[in-house]
Amino acid sequence: MHYRQYTKKRVRGAVFLLAVTILVAAMFAGMRPFVCQADSVSDLKKSIEQKQNEIKDAENQKKKLQSGLTDVKSIINELEKSKKNLSSYVSQLDVNLSEVQAKITEIKEMITQKEAEIIETKAELDAAIAQEETQYEGMKARIKNMYERGNDFYFEAVLTSKSFGEMLNRAEYVEKISSSDKRMLEEFRTTREYVEVCKAQLESEQELLEEAKKDVEAEEASLASLISQKEAEITAYEADINNREQLVKEYEEEIAAQNAEIKELENAAKALQKQLEQSNGKKNTYDGGMFAWPAPSYTRISDDYGNRIHPTLKVQQFHNGLDMAAPGGSPILAAYNGTVVAAAYSSTMGNYIMIDHGDNLYTIYMHASALYVSQGAEVVKGQKIAAVGTTGRSTGNHLHFSVRLNGSYVSPWNYLK
Secondary structure, three states, X not given: OHHHHHHHHHHHHHHHHHHHHHHHHHHOOOOOOOOOOOOOXXXXXXXXXXXXXXXXXXXXXXXXHHHOOOOHHHHHHHHHHHOOOHHHHHHHHHHHHHHHHHHHHHHHHHHHHHHHHHHHHHHHHHHHHHHHHHXXXXXXXXXXXXXXXXXXXXXXXXXXXOOHHHHHHHHHHHHHHHHHHHHHHHHHHHHHHHHHHHHHHHHHHHHHHHHHHHHHHHHHHHHHHHHHHHHHHHHHHHHOHHHHHHHHHHHHHHXXXXXXXXXXXXXXXHHHHHHHHXXXXXXXXXXXXXXXXXXXXXXXXXXXXXXXXXXXXXXXXXEOOEEEEOOOOXXXXXXXXXEEEEEXXXXXXXXXXEEEEEOOEEEEEEEEOEEOOOOOOEEOOOOEEEEOEOOOOOOOOEEEEEEEEOOEEEOOHHHHO
């Protein structure tokens, strides 16, 4: 009798020790996890693999950012070859300005996306930690139950059976309990693995976010340097008193060429409208509505519509639009509904867009850093069509906004008030 009690105590102690060992092994498995909503270990493992791939992607993006910064010195050295021809110099530099602005926009979009992903990853991590704690408490309760019931529970469940069939059924039940314990342990270990991989992903995403913010600052500094270089070259070229007569002639020729280009576009738009009217009776008409402000991020009107004295050439010039000083990369909106008749580049207008609003009314948007619509596109009032820049004959970020009616420039204020 005493021997039997002693044996039971030893077996019970061994079972408890084994259970504690299993729990401790699970706690220090050093592995990682996935979303708390996963229904199985298989789902968790798939999620872990996905997270690990996302960590690799973040590391690759970080390396790409670090190696893709603009080399301003190299660009300026290359531009030295075309300094003697201002038009060629401006055109080449504008390509670089547009590329840098596009890179800045891309990185800023990445920052916005990464900030949202970090919020999501934090939520996933919190949920996984909560799941881990729940599973841990469940395992502790299971171990306590095993200890209190003792090992003889399993022996008695089988050996006190009244028939061979009952014994087999009880043996199967005991085996299922054992399998359930194994599944509980495996799920707990996998959940821990998911928790760790969530932590690693969060750290990787935060590092990428910081790298992106640092690179935006570097690219914006590069852009400012190139704009400053362009401004200095244009100003020096136009202020050269020895070339004043020639410069005035060149300027007038450029304006004449610009007006001819605009006139040609108007004629093409009229011809197309005539064809549409003949084929389906559709006529593009302007309903008289007021325009949307085309540069919502503007800070001031840097140059108004009307006659003025050119700041460097010192000759009277008709300024055919409004210059809206706005930050580079900020949105340019379609002033009204219409059809894009041009989305192109010229050395004077830079990247520009021209929209037909019907009844011989057109709006023109110049010096953009990027164009988001193409010729033939239908746009609506307030739609984002481009980004503010300083391409073309420009010495600072701004939108030059012009309005033409019946083949002549008119004051934009007539449509903006």
